[in-house]
Amino acid sequence: MANAAKKDKFLLYKGRPMVRCGKTIYYGNMSDKYVVMLQILSTKPFKDMEVPDRVLVQLMDTDPQVRIRDRIVKKTEKDGLYNAIDVGAIWLERALADK
Structure with a gap:
């Protein structure tokens, strides 16, 4: 039981989850x-x-009805992980605020 509760916890950055798979990191809620x-x-x-x-930083739409090629809203390349996460967090905050 204790292991199941641990698996549901994600690393959070500015209140949003970060999930890593190999050399790819997803930041934000898929919902x-x-x-x-x-x-x-x-x-x-x-x-x-x-x-x-x-x-490489990409702001992506999560709508499954949108073609994969059209899901990328913004993209840029940054030096260092901190700079990339910082830009990504700003883009995500602005995009979600414009709902």
Whole structure:
């Protein structure tokens, strides 16, 4: 039972969940109109680990009726994961506020 409750918890950033799958990070609720997809394009070594270097940021519509090609509302490429998450969070806040 304790493990089932732990699996339902996500890492939150500014009150929205972040889910990682390989080199892709999804930020936001899939039940909302928009989410942000962050794709790690390259990494660089830092001490004893690899950290994201170039990150593709895409604001995406979650409507399943929209063609996949048309779901991307905005996109950019940023240096570093923090810069990418910061831009993505701003885009998501603005997009969800314009409902």
